[in-house]
Amino acid sequence: MYPRPRRRRVLAAVSALLLGALLSPAATASASPAAPETPEPARIDLVLDLSGSMNKNDAGGQTRLAAAKQAVTRIIDTAPERAPLGLRVYGATYPGKDKKQGCADTQQVLPVTVMDRAARADAKKRVAGFKAVGFTPVGVSLREAAKDLGTSGKRRIVLVSDGDDTCAPPPPCEVARELKAQGIDLAVDVVGFRTPSSARAQLKCIADVTDGSYADADDADSLTDTLGTLFRKAWRTYHATGKPVEGSRTGCQDAPLVTPGQYLDRFTGGRDLYYKVKKRPDQRLQVSATAVAEQGYERGSIIVVAAGPAGDGEPRDWLREFDQSMGWANIISTGGRSKPGAGNEKPAPDDIGCILVENQVTRSGDKPMPVELLVGIADKTTQGAGVRTPEPRTGADAEGGFSFNSATPIGPGTHRQSIAVGEAPFWRVELKAGQKLTVKAGVDIPVDFPNSTTTGWGVTVYNAQREATLCNEDNDVTELFAGRTGHIERVCGPWEITEQDDATSPDSNGYDVPGTYYIQAQVAEPDDKAKGIVVPISLTVDISGTPRSGKSPVFFFGDDAAAQSPSPSGANGNGEQGPNGEQGGNGEQGGAGSTVAAKDDDSLVGKLALPFGIGAGVLLLGGITFFALRRRRAA
Template sequence: MIRRTAALAALAALACAFSFANAPSAAAEGELSPVMVVLDSSGSMTARDVGGKGTRMDAAKRAVGSMVDGLPAQAQVGLAIYGAGTGSSGAEKAAGCRDVRVVRPVTTVDKAALKRAVSATKASGYTPIGQALRTAAAQLPKEGQRSIVLVSDGEDTCAPPQPCEVAKELSKQGVDLHVHTIGFRVDANARAQLACIAQNTGGTYHDATDADSLLGVLGRVTERALRHYEPTGKPITGTADPVTAPTMTPGQYLDTLDPVEERFYAVDLKAGDTAYFAATAVFPRGNPRDLEVLDIKVTGPNGADCYQSERELNTRAKDGGSLTTMLSWNGTVAGSSKPKGCSVPGKYVFRVTRDARGGGADRVPVELLLRIEPPVTGSQGEPAQTSLVEFAQPPAGAVRGVRGGGSFNEATTLSGPGRYGETIYYGEELFYRVKLDWGQGLAYRVTFAGRPDGATTNIRTGLFSPIRNEIRFDTTAYTGSTKVLPSNGKPIATPRAVYLNRNANDSSLRKASVDGWYYIVVKLGVASGDTPPGGVPVTVDVAVAGDKVAGPEYGGSADETPAASPTPEPSASEPTPSGSTTEAGGPIGNDDDARPTSDESSMLPWILAGAGVVLLLAIAVTVTAVVVRRRKPPTPPTYPGNPMQGWPNQR
């Protein structure tokens, strides 16, 4: 093992405390997060909508009505309206800029009352977006996951306060308050303002070009705010030119991409480094296109073509969810057979391309994850594995209630082997994670219970490595009968994780060559036709096999500290009973074993920064530049019976 000085150990601990690269926490407490909807009723909403279907206000009323009809019965939703109480003359501006009315407070949704209130609204006045945001935020709880969904057809006409400045104020109220904005037939200036509000609060921006698109986008954004994928990362803007690409250090970043756009990002690599660069695009439910493509390509110093790229596609993007592509690059590692211009230390550029042609002009958030692995200078650890973990026997015991997270960042910890269950709703994508030390592997399967009135849709599950490399997935149709994924009866599995797996010929073995958090993703597609009330019970059976062993011995200079993989401790879904065993019969320990740790012998070391790492991390103590989404531990729901009846798989 590598010996570290006290200074390096302190640096590793500090890095662990402030890193967000692999720092998810459990999903928010409770079933659904409270949401405040803010609706523009200013004078500009009296303009005729495209196609002669009435005014913009008529379109907004239909969209709100449709959104309300689709809300779960237990949803906590409120509604505020601005611009409906005055005219738009100069003499009325002072009053108009205070004209924000809370139509319904945040409480268990009363669908009929909400629709009556909206139906009675008339558009007439000013556009006090900044004041409306403050009013809406005041209606929400002071802590916990909560969201504002704002619909506007134009810029604020009342500043001050400037909406972007108000958004910055709101961001200081807690990382769990997000504003999602919808621009209804807006111009470039209004779009920029609304996008600024979203970006400063960790929310998302969406365009609605006509009544039909507003009807779709309002519903899906509100549903997503109730329980959704929360994009996370330090804001970054990639360039259209590789020469001017911003230089990234290891961590997680957040950018946005148009339907057809490429962005460039630079990374400095030293001799022996391996870079892992992942991009995760986040799509809203009701995405305009079914087919989304996300591509990553790497070029070397001085623009050398490294002839390596990775591409993934999502053929059900209209259901919402995410799409992840990961490219690993080890050109500077001794013995690699990369092109001449790509085998030397220097500045490498990663190009990320989103390709989604046809329909809509929506930008989507894209998470960028960069991890750099230093060279191994000592032992490489255990020999490569030649087989996948299997279920020696199905997990026994009662199903433990969990609440899946909405993203990689918020994946709920499954504390070792066992059976975990909850209800998944139509259109949801749930994330769980299992920690594997060196020498450990996992196998799992997912069962979607049958329900007589179940809608026809797709189901899917996928397993991702700590570097967001999808190891395997399975998908099939769900029509209401019990379905198990994978549908071939064999579990989705990894080998026992060892460093030398990266040299295996089998990709399923090769992808488990790092230790850390492995992610189980479960998705129930959007129903075709009417969505039945309630969801589908789902059970995830997990086996963990193997004992913890010594990992590879990494090298690195003082400014290339191979510190422990940075992951603050989340809340586990439920303690694992003491004495529970692995698939192979050995003890896996208690709940603490399933939590992130700074133990240097168990977590893959990553370079955290370049020459200024000590100074940068010290600054981070007082000024945290990253966006870290932390949530309360989930309250395990009661689980009605055993839902092991059947589920379908889908992508």
């Protein structure tokens, strides 16, 4: 049972910062955690209708075929480099009247492959040569498209059709049910392009039975926008990463031992997750956990991280931190650290403690939910780390990423791009104690935007512990539209970055952890009709104040924990991905490629440094929970 928070705000995030502790070196020195696994983007096969009816000249002053070519070319141009895309057409080669031959007229013109430069050029050349001449074998084409995509990973078919299947049997909806019954992770999104009402029910059925979506399009622009929305939905979502691990669901005694690094587990049916961790009393431990949902959380969902000696009851003597969602967020994240120095905590027998990630997010019967777990330690061997941080990006290269790992590094200034409603991009900035951060994020809402009473513009800043900070003392995190259009702006800060455990400058808003801060922006809880609408946004970052050296710890997250997922846009800048930078005693920032001197051969860092040539790059990933409720709680 959780006591009432001291401060409660609708649509606000109240930060919480508690105890922490560090991982012990001895028993874990021989194994370094693997790099966070880069999630594969959904494999998509675009199935395009090239039947004779596509020659009609009723698509906004041009033929349906010309409009389709324009839309498909746009998809090819904007696909992320890592996104596997294939193209199948039907009705493209046989102009005769023999039904048997015409209903076999379906071809895979582009194998499902990543969209590098050569693949894009080849795909666009093929699209330019399309002709519309034949029958409409929708059902047969769906079966073949499923084969195109293979049998593993997330897969989607995007079907564009302008009418009824002229080749049934097999009826397209029955084929869709057949694919779904196979138990494969495959959905079919359907775009009805100037589709008559007689065919719409058939196409909607395909989407409904496969948990896909249906949309109508009447001209080239609407087809381009609708297809863009569907592909962005599949490609530009949160990318959960980490070394696979299976936490115990029965308590610490059966839990796996985790060393510094980033892990990927999952919540199932309301069950908590337990992990063993080794930590000496002179070390500090950070634990951060992020649950990732395909849709928003129910209000009141809670995720808790705690750590301490294993024993009766819940481990919490080292740290305890939680986050409570008010709903509509695509992630819920929290993190904590132990207090510094020996003697401030209860030691664990043999230095083996327990991490608990408490699940008050899923319930029995819910679909398993990915959970990122980040574990780090700091001790005297990490304090003198030589470090470097990635170069900030500007212009088109500053487009936000879609996970903590792929958050785009930016510096002071104004950054502009467009996002689709429902997307939640991340950026990252490096901050030292003594500096002040101000974030202004604006969105331009068109006059015909279909917002609901709870639709709003949200901005969240997360600190180096993946902990939501308080955006503004006077306003909520999310600015409700309330029917307004035009430019809407949210301001977070200015907040001064203090030093954790600095008694002279305590901060109750989450800004007491120097290092990497994460900024996330989103048009939150949109009406269904608004999902996918693309709107321009601006993000202005101001960093002022004089940096001061301090005693903030430099955390070690494993040799490869700083290996980041590339941005979904394929813009990797200088190749350095977004690790988290913790400020060390010399005031420098920690980052990917930083090297920790092995000053203490008995420490975990010391033992790992020699065989692996470690980088003590610090990766503290931040996340976002819209409409979050946070508070401080003592262990």
